[in-house]
Amino acid sequence: MIYLEYLGYFFIVIGVVFLFLGALGIYRMPDVFTRMQAGTKATTLGALGTILGVGLVQPEWFWKTLIIALFIGISNPISSHAVARASHKSGLRPFVKKEDMDALADIKEAKEVK
Amino acid sequence: MDWMAFLVSGLVLILIISAVFSIMQKDLLVAVIGTAAISVVLSILFYLLQAPDVALTEAAIGAALSTIIFLIAIKKTDRFEE
């Protein structure tokens, strides 16, 4: 199955390019929340593409790579959500135009951390 | 495999920079983040030097256990160094 190997390398190259774009977004964006958005969405897509591409190149490895991809797809949004909520609680605010766009505005701030 | 020599030298450079950054820092939470970054880079280095069991132990201890213990210790004391 030589076509499966070509398809796997195609997925690997797409995933690696998306990992690089996520890191570039972390380097270039101006705010914590925009950095988090660029660095989590693009990085999750890149990691899923890379790991499933490895599972397509070596078909005996497919189930283990599927487990790793499933766990990354679960754990990466959870950690991003926790970091966003904690950084909003510790006093950082996003750049918004209108006042009612801050959806977490009624949450009390934590006392000692800043 | 001469991409491996390039990768190992670059990772050692990142390791040294991260260690010096983690020592010079006054905010202890940032120092803990530097320690976790050292653990990440050291795990890739052990993996590249054909020792996957040491890499597995380093990943398990450095990523989860030492971070949690350091953060509990910082929570009991102060965050900022004098």
Added chain:
Amino acid sequence: MIYFIVAVLSLALLFAVIRGINGPTASDRIVALDNLTTITTAALVLLGLFFERYIYVDVALIYGVLSFIGVLTMARYMGGGL
């Protein structure tokens, strides 16, 4: 092919480490560490493909399971929990 993949991944590691060094607040550094651990998990699976050893994927599995616990603990500390 291998040269292209290794070069792009090391460039991504370099950008994440630069943001981790000169991020203004602690949240930026936590986001950079999260990005660094995800890039590391993908890189461990890719190096297992390049070395052609099936055992090496286990390290990436353990690292993918355990690496997000550290980031979650740091987030709980910053939010005032823990």
